[in-house]
Amino acid sequence: MSSTVSSERETILQTLRDFCEAEIRPHVLEWDEAQQFPREAFRKLGELGFLGTIFPEEYGGAGLSIRDYAAIVEEVARVDGSVALALAAHTSLGSNHIYQFGNEAQRRRYMPKLTSGEWLAAWGLTEAEAGSDSGGTRTTAVKDGDSWVLNGSKNFITNASVGSVAVLMAVTDRTARRHGISSFIVELDNPGIRVGKKENKLGMRASDTCTLVMEDCRIPSGNLLGREGDGFINSMKILDGGRIGIASLAVGIARGAFEAALKYSQERRQFGKRICDFEGIQFYLAEMATQIDAARLLTERAASAKDSGQRVTRLSAMAKLFASEVAVQICDRAVQIHGGYGFIKDFPVEKFYRDVKLCTIGEGTSEIQKLVIAKDLLEEV
Ligand SMILES: Cc1cc2nc3c(=O)[nH]c(=O)nc-3n(C[C@H](O)[C@H](O)[C@H](O)COP(=O)(O)OP(=O)(O)OC[C@H]3O[C@@H](n4cnc5c(N)ncnc54)[C@H](O)[C@@H]3O)c2cc1C
Numbered sequence: 001m002s003s004t005v006s007s008e009r010e011t012i013l014q015t016l017r018d019f020c021e022a023e024i025r026p027h028v029l030e031w032d033e034a035q036q037f038p039r040e041a042f043r044k045l046g047e048l049g050f051l052g053t054i055f056p057e058e059y060g061g062a063g064l065s066i067r068d069y070a071a072i073v074e075e076v077a078r079v080d081g082s083v084a085l086a087l088a089a090h091t092s093l094g095s096n097h098i099y100q101f102g103n104e105a106q107r108r109r110y111m112p113k114l115t116s117g118e119w120l121a122a123w124g125l126t127e128a129e130a131g132s133d134s135g136g137t138r139t140t141a142v143k144d145g146d147s148w149v150l151n152g153s154k155n156f157i158t159n160a161s162v163g164s165v166a167v168l169m170a171v172t173d174r175t176a177r178r179h180g181i182s183s184f185i186v187e188l189d190n191p192g193i194r195v196g197k198k199e200n201k202l203g204m205r206a207s208d209t210c211t212l213v214m215e216d217c218r219i220p221s222g223n224l225l226g227r228e229g230d231g232f233i234n235s236m237k238i239l240d241g242g243r244i245g246i247a248s249l250a251v252g253i254a255r256g257a258f259e260a261a262l263k264y265s266q267e268r269r270q271f272g273k274r275i276c277d278f279e280g281i282q283f284y285l286a287e288m289a290t291q292i293d294a295a296r297l298l299t300e301r302a303a304s305a306k307d308s309g310q311r312v313t314r315l316s317a318m319a320k321l322f323a324s325e326v327a328v329q330i331c332d333r334a335v336q337i338h339g340g341y342g343f344i345k346d347f348p349v350e351k352f353y354r355d356v357k358l359c360t361i362g363e364g365t366s367e368i369q370k371l372v373i374a375k376d377l378l379e380e381v
Contacts, residue, residue: 009068013075019048020079028080031206032351035198037162038083038206046117051090055099059111066241067303070248074296077252078259081355082206084252085362088245089158089207090114093363094121097167097238098185101226106185110165119164122188124154124212125235131155132368134169135178135232139214141170146221148184150214153196158362160210161195164188168212169231176229183231185223192217203354240316241306242363247299247319250327250359251292257334257352258288264347265337275337284337288330295323314376321369324359331356 023041031038045051054069055061064072069091077084095114098106098121113119130136139152150170157166166186173180186193196211226234262285265276275281302315334349335342342349360366 009071012064012068013071015048016050016072016075019044020076024076024079024083028206028348028351029345031080031082033205035200035205037086037208039162041083042086042117042120045087051087051117051120052095052111052115054091055095055111055115059099059107060115061111062115065303066244066306067300070244070299070303073245073248074252074255077249078256080206081249081253081352081358082204084249085204085207085358086120086159086162088242088249089123090121090163092242092245093123093238094159094163094165094167096241097123097183097225097234098165100238101183101230101234102185105222106225110185113164120159120162122157122159122163122166122212123238124157124160124166124168126155126157127153128155132365134235135181137169137171137181137232139168139170141172141182141184143172143221144218147218148221148224150184150186150192150217150219152214154212156199156209157212159208160188160212161198162208166212167225168214169235172228172231178232179229181232181235182228183225183234184219185225186214186217186219188212190217190219202357203351204358205354236313239363240311240313243316243320243369244299244302244306244312246359246363247295247302247316247323250320250323250356251296251299253352253356253359254288254292254295254323254327254330257331257349257356258285258292260348260352261285261288261334261337264341268339281337284333288333291326291330295319295326298322314373317364317369317372317376320359320363321366321373324356325366327356327359 049062052061053064057063073084073088098110114121125134141148141150168186169181169183172182193214196213199209265281268275298319302312302319305315306312331353335353338349341347
């Protein structure tokens with residue numbers, strides 16, 4: 001796994017497709033109902049090299065491009081959004097923050113464990129009082145000799161109870177506001193940090209979403225990630241890349257739902273015809289296919305720009321906004337095409353419909369994406 005030419009990408013994707021069909025698809029509903037994180041599937045994804053795709057080989061990664069990564073997230077999401085969400089949070093949030101802003105000692109300590117999948121990473125910005133307004137972080141980190149002492153809690157953290165390490169944002173200088181937030185690497189077996197409430201969710205139920213609570217959590221001073229005061233700015237840069245992952249997640253879920261609806265429309269007969277022979281259903285199918293291609297093109301544009309080193313704030317927000325909003329519509333149409341059967345758990349569109357909503361919320365809601373895009377447009381004027 002080291003090249004990005006399209007034939008090699010196709011080989012990588014075929015390996016992943018085969019894995020998803022054999023190891024994930026048969027268990028999707030069972031994991032969803034039990035809200036069970038699929039540890040064994042993640043161990044195998046790690047063995048196959050899919051948990052460190054975008055990191056250099058010297059850290060155990062596969063050295064693939066962001067475009068490759070986007071295609072990988074899409075492929076997994078086409079089968080199970082929960083697995084794709086956990087993979088994306090591990091790769092483009094937790095691991096990437098350590099890789100992008102970690103010093104050499106931090107990279108050497110954490111990246112090989114993360115790229116192999118021996119450890120999963122979480123990433124915590126959101127708090128009860130600081131959601132869209134993440135600059136309103138209340139968790140504090142106070143320097144005490146050779147340690148930092150963290151107090152506070154982080155909400156809705158993906159991989160919180162199944163991960164081994166988290167990157168957490170905390171206030172180190174209240175007077176400096178956003179420039180007074182720093183990021184820290186916290187190992188999750190460290191005394192003083194514990195997993196709190198496990199969320200009982202509408203969708204993405206096999207992904208792990210919990211609160212992390214810090215009570216006098218003392219970590220070594222060397223676990224400051226990047227420069228003191230740069231944590232908020234750096235997390236916004238991490239989200240620029242992360243949003244490409246969420247756009248891909250949306251495209252993948254939409255594709256899974258569309259493929260199921262296309263197949264069903266060719267099998268289901270009413271009024272003596274296949275329902276795909278009705279023009280009303282054909283219009284749905286045509287619109288869904290067009291929306292998926294448009295969403296993927298925007299996502300690929302953002303990914304390619306990131307691969308060429310460009311700033312992608314606007315492009316990734318546009319991709320995430322468009323892909324997630326159309327994916328919600330596509331899953332709605334997919335259920336509609338199934339009629340009553342779309343409402344029943346025996347058919348996969350029921351779960352796609354529940355999972356997809358997260359895409360318009362996680363890593364910044366659609367409203368926040370619009371604010372990001374508008375700010376970028378106005379700064380250009
Ligand atoms: C399953 C799941 C997994 C998650 N994983 C993680 C994770 O791993 N790490 C992490 O840090 N966070 C994670 N999150 C948190 C997620 O990023 C936040 O839920 C999201 O950013 C929104 O914050 P909020 O829920 O507090 O909503 P709020 O900020 O309270 O928003 C409520 C509503 O108000 C709107 N709104 C807010 N401000 C404005 C404004 N200025 N203009 C217009 N509208 C506005 C919002 O768009 C939304 O519609 C996860 C969430 C979920 C549900």
